[in-house]
Amino acid sequence: MTERRVLIVDDEPQLRRVLRPALAACGYEVIEAETGRGALEAIAASAPDVVVLDLGLPDMDGKDVLARARAFSQVPILILSARDREAEKIAALDSGADDYIEKPFSTGELMARLRAALRHGSRAADEPREIESCGLRVDMDRRLVTKNGQPIKLTPKEYDLLTTLARRPDRLLTHGQILSAVWGPAHRQDTHYLRVFIGQLRAKIEDDTAAPRIVLTEPGVGYRFVKA
Known part of the structure; x- marks a missing residue:
């Protein structure tokens, strides 16, 4: 079975160190980016199956990354952020995010949301009847x-x-x-x-x-x- 590829976009090395083995243990191939520009390049070049995107990136806001990514890709994007304001969630979801998880979070919840996001992607061209x-x-x-x-x-x-x-x-x-x-x-x-x-x-x-x-x-x- 081919591994599903997950792109983690976050500038916190500690978080990436936690997520990398947890995702690998669940059978995912993990690629990483620390900046918005790096995320857009990875989405275009590496064709991940799902993206985990932080909103607070050093070079641009995560919502801008989301908007630019949606101009050329429909990859499922899951927002992972410490911003807990309702307006932030709504803006991200209305811009095309598939889901939103607040930090801190449980690994179990993240894995469940990833599976759901991957199902969204597989159904994009064929919605359930x-x-x-x-x-x-x-x-x-x-x-x-x-x-x-x-x-x-x-x-x-x-x-x-x-x-x-x-x-x-x-x-x-x-x-x-x-x-x-x-x-x-x-x-x-x-x-x-x-x-x-x-x-x-x-x-x-x-x-x-x-x-x-x-x-x-x-x-x-x-x-x-x-x-x-």
């Missing part, structure tokens, strides 16, 4: 949603909301991304409207709305459909 999670099945070809084998009746907007999330399983989508996809760009700021519809949707698809397992909330940022 059917997906399951915790007894919920969404069949997009038949426009049929069932829970434990029983049909669930959704309104057209509830269905569009569910499939917008389900087409990108395990990926964090911002409020703005979801609102634009379901209601149009003019509604990017209507987060209160989105919360209402998420509540209605959860009432129909979750076993316990107080402890949802299918559609999870990232406070202040957005939502994630969890494929179980």
Whole structure:
């Protein structure tokens, strides 16, 4: 089996020393860059399967690296940063990042997010037409949603909301991304409207709305459909 290649972009040698053996132990080939320019050159020359990108680089902001990379590559990019402000997360995700992890982090969480990002990349040209999670099945070809084998009746907007999330399983989508996809760009700021519809949707698809397992909330940022 060919090793998946991970590009680590971070100017902290200590962090790279920690990540390198952990990733290698999980079967990844690791390449590294310390600067934004080095990251862009490595993405173009080495064709990594996934990128772990810090936002605080010495020569340019990580969001600028992300924007420039997206001009020529759709490689999955996972942001790893000490910046914990919601605005930073939203800006990075809206610019094309696949996920965002705050420092400090656990190696287990990073590995899980890497696997999810790699699944995003492999599905980029062929989005899933059917997906399951915790007894919920969404069949997009038949426009049929069932829970434990029983049909669930959704309104057209509830269905569009569910499939917008389900087409990108395990990926964090911002409020703005979801609102634009379901209601149009003019509604990017209507987060209160989105919360209402998420509540209605959860009432129909979750076993316990107080402890949802299918559609999870990232406070202040957005939502994630969890494929179980």
